[in-house]
Amino acid sequence: MRPYVILNAAMTLDGKIATKTGSSEISGEEDLRRVHELRRECDAIMVGINTVLADDPRLTVHRVDAEEGDNPVRVVVDSRARTPLNFRVLNDEAPTVIGVSESAPASRVNELRKRAEVVVAGKERVNLCLLLERLHEMGVRRLMLEGGSTLNYSMLTEGLVDEVRVCIAPMIAGGREARTLVDGEGIDDMSDAIKLELERFYTLGEDLIVEYTVKR
Numbered sequence: 525m526r527p528y529v530i531l532n533a534a535m536t537l538d539g540k541i542a543t544k545t546g547s548s549e550i551s552g553e554e555d556l557r558r559v560h561e562l563r564r565e566c567d568a569i570m571v572g573i574n575t576v577l578a579d580d581p582r583l584t585v586h587r588v589d590a591e592e593g594d595n596p597v598r599v600v601v602d603s604r605a606r607t608p609l610n611f612r613v614l615n616d617e618a619p620t621v622i623g624v625s626e627s628a629p630a631s632r633v634n635e636l637r638k639r640a641e642v643v644v645a646g647k648e649r650v651n652l653c654l655l656l657e658r659l660h661e662m663g664v665r666r667l668m669l670e671g672g673s674t675l676n677y678s679m680l681t682e683g684l685v686d687e688v689r690v691c692i693a694p695m696i697a698g699g700r701e702a703r704t705l706v707d708g709e710g711i712d713d714m715s716d717a718i719k720l721e722l723e724r725f726y727t728l729g730e731d732l733i734v735e736y737t738v739k740r
């Protein structure tokens with residue numbers, strides 16, 4: 525068993541979720557409120573380690589009203605336990621789970637265990653299926669995947685995403701080195717693309733929000 529997974533991101537019209545230098549202020553104010561309402565509805569928010577290193581994110585509900593206990597569990601996919609101890613994702617605003625692989629140095633894992641629950645899953649990269657099963661055992665039923673590009677690719681290609689919700693901002697960033705919504709190895713033949721079903725679309729301010737379910 526695994527949680528229901530909603531991939532949420534904001535991207536420019538040309539599909540970038542961050543510029544080549546890591547700049548990623550994309551959503552308008554209204555969309556940010558939508559994102560935080562979605563966070564409030566979820567039991568966990570999951571990101572990859574590069575997102576943590578790039579953004580030092582809080583991953584809490586702070587742009588809309590929130591009650592005590594509204595903050596979801598924060599999950600970092602961090603195979604080699606590189607999450608810096610002074611980063612906000614390890615503060616006391618919400619519980620945190622760090623998924624590491626067996627390749628993580630024991631000393632780093634022991635340090636992280638002082639601030640977070642550490643789940644060891646996989647030999648080199650984190651075994652995402654195992655991590656999600658463990659999160660389900662912990663009571664996580666709805667999980668928001670917030671990226672980044674590489675983790676989005678792995679989760680989608682392993683069939684672990686149920687919905688994709690994207691804020692498309694009226695901006696173009698360009699850049700062959702910029703991060704896109706989904707990076708990773710990629711497919712060869714378009715017939716192998718992950719198929720989506722459009723469920724709804726609407727505008728929020730200048731942003732266009734599109735919401736899909738992943739076809740099985």
Ligand SMILES: NC(=O)C1=CN([C@@H]2O[C@H](COP(=O)(O)OP(=O)(O)OC[C@H]3O[C@@H](n4cnc5c(N)ncnc54)[C@H](O)[C@@H]3O)[C@@H](O)[C@H]2O)C=CC1
Nearest residue numbers: 533534541542572573574575649650671672673674675678
């Ligand atoms: N605009 C938006 O909505 C968002 C933008 N971002 C941006 O995305 C960028 C980070 O994206 P990425 O560099 O792609 O890194 P990422 O955040 O997707 O982390 C990927 C890393 O996680 C680790 N990992 C361990 N096991 C893994 C597995 N099984 N599958 C995949 N990764 C695994 C690896 O070290 C891998 O390089 C940042 O610039 C951030 O600002 C991130 C989230 C949302």
Ligand SMILES: Nc1nc(O)c(N)c(N[C@@H]2O[C@H](COP(=O)(O)O)[C@@H](O)[C@H]2O)n1
Nearest residue numbers: 534548549550551579581582583584670
């Ligand atoms: N939905 C969305 N729109 C943007 O424009 C963004 N830059 C992001 N980034 C994601 O949100 C994280 C920061 O969250 P906190 O405000 O620190 O809680 C960032 O790390 C990305 O995951 N998302």
